[in-house]
Amino acid sequence: MFRRLEGPQTAGRGPAFWGLFALVLGAALAYPLFSDGYTVGNTVYFFVWVFIALSLCLIWGYGGSLSFGQTAFFGIAGYGYGILTINFGSAYGFTLLALVIAVAIAALFAVLLGYFMFFGRIAGVFLGIVTLAVTLMLERFMAQTAGPEWRIGAARLNGFNGMSAMPPLTIPWPGEPIVLFADVGLYYLVLGLLVFVYLALRILMNSSFGNVIVAIRENPERAEMLGYDIRKYQLITFVIGAALAGLSGVLYTVWGQYITPSSMGMTAAALPLIWVAVGGRSDLTSTVIGTLVVLAAFQALTIYGSQYALVFMGVLLVLTVLIAPNGLVLGLMNWLGRIAARFTQRAG
Amino acid sequence: MSLLELRKLNKHFGGLHVTNSVDLALQVGEIHCLIGPNGAGKSTLFRLILGEHHPGSGDILFAGENITALKSFARIHRGLSVKFQVPGVFKGLSVRQNLEIALQSRHRGAELEAEIGRLLSFLGLQSEQAQIAGNLSHGQKQWLEIGMAVSLKPRLLLLDEPTAGMSPEETHVTGEMVQRLNADGMTVLAIEHDMAFVRQVAHRVTVLHLGQVFAQGSIDEIVADERVAAIYLGQAHA
Known part of the structure; x- marks a missing residue:
């Protein structure tokens, strides 16, 4: 199974790539030791969005189906977590179960929508x-x-102001439970989930399942005429993507302890498309890097020139389409790969 | 024994009667060519056989089973396979990946590698295996798609203009490929305009005209048929 961490569907292979991966992971693990709680919490915020970006990368980049509605699953899972935990509290590790149930609700909604x-x-x-x-x-x-009147049990939906005051993730522990507020504790949990999801998706995309997904993107008619029921493959991909978007939604809700309808609005729906397109929609690594870089730039612009941040996003998308339609990060990675290959050839 | 039988097959697109009560029986082990002028309904007949179009009336029997209501992928599982008119390869993937995707549902591990190697050798594409399929020449794309279609080890191979856009040499090589597949037991139904190819491979020929079976027989009988010359071969040889 682990040999599928590398393959034609994912950029990056060999000792150099995995050495760099270990280095980045080591730096990420050490990062909270050299930073303050607020900055670490802000980094968690960036990480949270990577899951929805990966979901879009899977459905759109690999599967060829442009979903403009990943935020629907984000919102459903976020509200789902809020409703469950406001009603049942955080004792006995229920918040962890609520996370799983909320993601499952988003996935179930995707089964229904995707089926039709x-x-x-x-x-x-x-x-x-x-x-x-x-x-x-x-x-x-x-x-x-x-x-x-809009309440489910004790949970008020609260209209445009959104739902708040749901408990953070709480891990039952002998003595005192560990409450994961938006700082170091949550950072390590989200980082762990991110690494797991990234590696699992690499394995999935380099498997025979991933081959069929890419084949459907390239030529659905041909894929069907090879005997694949493409509807099932598309549906499974869509549901996995929805679950990832749902995970993003729950983690966002856990991080800020609130969720609002605007998280499913037009702007929220458009932004993941930009992150993924700029990074490189057909590659997981490019998507992760692109999303983190664009998010950091977007936040900096929001702070220092708020009215221009969204305009900048639009310009970035147009430039990407014109200069590197497969993504700026992926283009850069391929270029570096070609240079490295040339260098190796000369050295040989 | 008939492998494929079409009974009174009809297909309308609005007021256009594209397939008009077509009866056709394909014997096990034969190479059968479908010819006829453009618009005769040949490609539509293929799409009906494959389940991409559904007939207004009539039945499609494969190995004695009525497959008229089956989905396309289910028909492929029964033993049908196709090479489309416009090469339907996965353009953004390598030649090797194209074959791997075609073979992976039947083979794993070392067996899969061996099958890929065997097909690359059969198609003469060993040195192109790492190339992106979209960068192949037109003829090579046609061969690659034939390779993908035969990788399923179908009982009936449908070829829609397999030599379109090929040079005479490439056409001849393609004919030899089809004959080798047939010698291994594969039944073939091919739509083709290139009469040199039809002469090279066909055991029987059916002429379609205005959605109907116009004539049927050996290639010599078809060429000698003045009615066929009047509606088609006269133009093809012109």
Whole structure:
């Protein structure tokens, strides 16, 4: 299984790549030792978004189905976590169970939506339209739940102001439970999940399943005529992607202890597309790097020139499409790879 | 014994009667060529056989089983395989990956590697295996797709204009490939305009015209048929 960590579907291979990976991971593990709690918490915020970016990379970059609605699963799981934990509290490790249930709810919603889309042979731009409509519909619905009648048990949905005061993730521990506030504790949990998801997706994409997903992107008719029921493969990919977007939503809710309808709005739906496109949608590593870099730049711009941040995002997307349609980070990685190969050839 | 049988197959697109009560029986082990002028309904007939179009009426029987209502992928599992008119390879992937995707559901590990090697050798594409399929010449793309189609070890191979855009030499090589596959027991139904190819491989020929079976027989009988010359071969030889 581990030999599938490398393969034609993922950039980066050999001792040099994995050496660099170990170095970056080591630096990430040591980072909280040299930083303050606020900055570490802010880094957790960046990490949280990488899961939704990876979900889009899987569905769009590898699978060829442009989903504009990953934020729908983000919001469903975020609200799901809030409703569950506000009602049942955090004792006995329930928050961890709530995380799993909330992600499962998002995945189940994806099964229903994906079934009608893929078995109804909706493809191409129409898939983007349907998924965008779903996320905007959910945003509109949640925004009008301000009245006191909109509650599930003790959890008020709270309309446009969103839901807040859900407990953070709490790990039961002998003596006193460990509460993961948005600093070092949550940092290590999210980092661990990120590394696990990244490596698991590398294995998945270099497996025979990943081969079929890429084949469907390249030529769905040919893939079907090789005997693959492409609808099932598309649906499974969509559900895995939805679960990852849901994980992003739960972690975001846990991080800030709030979730609002705007997390499913137009801007929220568009931003992951930009991160993934700029990084390189058809590669996991490029997506991770691209998302973190663009998020950091976006935050810096928001702080120092707030009104231009979104305009900058738009310009960045246009430049990417014009200069490096496969992604700036992936383009840079391929260029460095070619230089390294030339250097090795000369040395040989 | 018939491997494929089409019974009174009809297909309309609005008012256009593209396939008009077609009866056709393919014997096990034969190479059968479908010829006819453009618009005769040849490619539509393929899409009906493959399940990409559904007939208005009529039945499709494969090895005695009625497959008319089956999905495309289920028909492939029964033993059908196709090479499309426009080469349907995975353009962004390497030649090797194209073959791996075609073979992986039937082979694993060392056996998969051996099968890829065997197919590369059969197709004459060993030195192109690392190339991106989209960068191959047109003829090589056609061969690669034939390789992907035959990798399924189908009982019936459908070839839609397998030599389109090929040089006479490439056409001849393709004919030899088809004959070797047939010698190994594969039944072949090919749509083709190149009469040199049809002469090289066909055991029987069916002429389609205006969605109907117009004539059927050996290549010599078809060439000698003045009615066929009038509607098709006269133009093809012109």
